Amino acid sequence: MDELHTYRQEIDAIDEQLSTLLNQRMAVSRAVANYKAAHDNHVLDNQREQEVIDKAKARSDREDLKDYHETFFRQLMALSRAYQHSLINVENPINSENKEYPSTAQGVAYLGEQGSFSDKAAENYFGDKINRIPASSFRSIVEGVIQGTWLYGILPVENSLNGSIAQALDLFRDHQIFIVGEVVLPIRHCLLGLPGTNVDGIKKVISHPQALEQCSLYIDQIGFRREPRTSTASAAAELAKTDDRSIAAIGSPQLADCYPLIILKEDIQNPGNNFTRFAVIRSQPIYQQDTDKMSLFCRVPHVSGSLYQLLHCFAQHNLNLLNLTARPMENNPWHYDFYIDLEGGLHQSSVQSALKDVGRICETYKILGSYRHDQLS
Ligand SMILES: O=C(O)C(=O)C[C@]1(C(=O)O)C=C[C@@H](O)C=C1
Incomplete structure (x- = not known):
């Protein structure tokens, strides 16, 4: 038996122990995911990760292995996060019943007054089945939906000539609201x-x-x-x-x-195809099997290549992106979150696989909704 063979036997024995430990660690990570889902905690905890890394480096028995310890535990925790994201974001909503919304909530709130484009969008989506209530600001619509005053809200999110409507995207990122549908209106002024x-x-x-x-x-x-x-x-x-x-x-x-x-x-708008896309929002997500569009917010580490990796994982799973908008972080100047629309529904296995990678790459991400795209878009 040559030397290499002996070394490999040693490595196999160590790997066996590592696999046993990985099984155990991921089982605990799964329990943490359930805890975090129940208590509405974020998956990523930077402070805890730094503690884990510092302890690992201190355990290194050689100075020149410290960096390897750091990388190993960073990767390990990225996997742990990916697993937690897959449990919280992907499995639970699909497998669980869609939650009931507050019984007091009713109607759909829209921006402006009767006759506004938002009013028209609400009418196109709901017909006359539901009361349409005018509201004075994007924020009051979002807060009314969260507090259960209104069942739905409708917000403009993108114009085909002017691009994304930043104020709406930021509200999606910063509040517990979900997109359950969309309406596209041709804009004639x-x-x-x-x-x-x-x-x-x-x-x-x-x-x-x-x-x-x-x-x-x-x-x-x-x-x-x-x-x-x-x-x-x-x-x-x-x-x-x-x-x-x-x-x-x-x-x-x-x-x-x-x-x-x-x-x-009539028709004084600038020439070109002028459409506005409206999102129908609710305080609880609705996940259906026949959706074909998704919206996400992603926060990638502030290091070279991380956005590339994020985009690469959508490409790898053959998912077409429909929108990519960078939004500044409020408390972190010159750092950005990324709003993404993609073609595909949460029930699709390619989307679920991509989201596992997204969870591994991102510091944090949020699924805003999986819904049917409007034919006009
Ligand atoms: O301790 C936690 O909060 C965990 O979720 C576990 C864990 C880990 O795998 O060690 C994973 C993600 C967090 O960012 C920090 C640590």
Whole structure:
């Protein structure tokens, strides 16, 4: 028997012990995952990981092995985290019953007033089956849904010309809300005025900043002054209360049905395909077997290559990304979280495998929802 063979026998014996220990360690990690799920704790605990690494380095019997100890335990804990994520995020929702929402909650809250694009999006999604309640801000919609005042909320998340709507994405990241569906609306803007208004006499236009931006070419061509309002519908409501014919509002043609205003000019939006995507949100996720789109927030370690690794794992599992938006972390300047939409539902094995890798790579990640994409998107 040569020397190498003897060494390999020794390594096999050590590996056997390591495998036994790995079984034991992962069993404890599984118990920790259940605890964390029950107590709403994050999987990643940086402080604890540093303690584990420091202790491991101190146990090293040679100075030149300290770094190997560190890497070994870092990897071990990344695997432990991946396992915990797979138990908390993937298995539980699919296998468990979708939880009941609070019985007091009812209706769907949308931004703005009657006739806003959000109102139209809510109508398209729910029809007349459910009350539509106007709300004054994104935050009040999210808080009302979490507190059980409203069953659903509807928020614009992306415009095909202007990109992601950062404020909505940040609320998804920072609150316990989930996306359960989406609506895509073609955005057609018109110029609205009081009856008797002459376009030549208009000096100022009021609307939501997104709408003003979406009509920037027309506004600049005529030379109107722009003034932002909280929504297109609140701009229309404000105009209807005045008798000032030097002001016009910009918004959907439906606003002319809701307020005593007339359409002065139709289709003033910038040329191109202008669609807005709305997310239907709820305080509890709904996981169904026929979903085909998912949204996530991912936080990768702030080191070279980590975002590449994250994207690589979606590519490896043949999953097409539909959106990737970097959002700054509030308490950590120049560091970013990544909002991701991908093609595929949580019930698919390729998605579940990719998410196991995502859990290994990310410091933390959150599944925002698995839902059906709207045909228009
Ligand atoms: O101690 C915990 O909180 C664990 O979840 C266990 C563990 C580990 O595997 O050691 C895993 C993830 C945490 O980031 C820290 C440590």
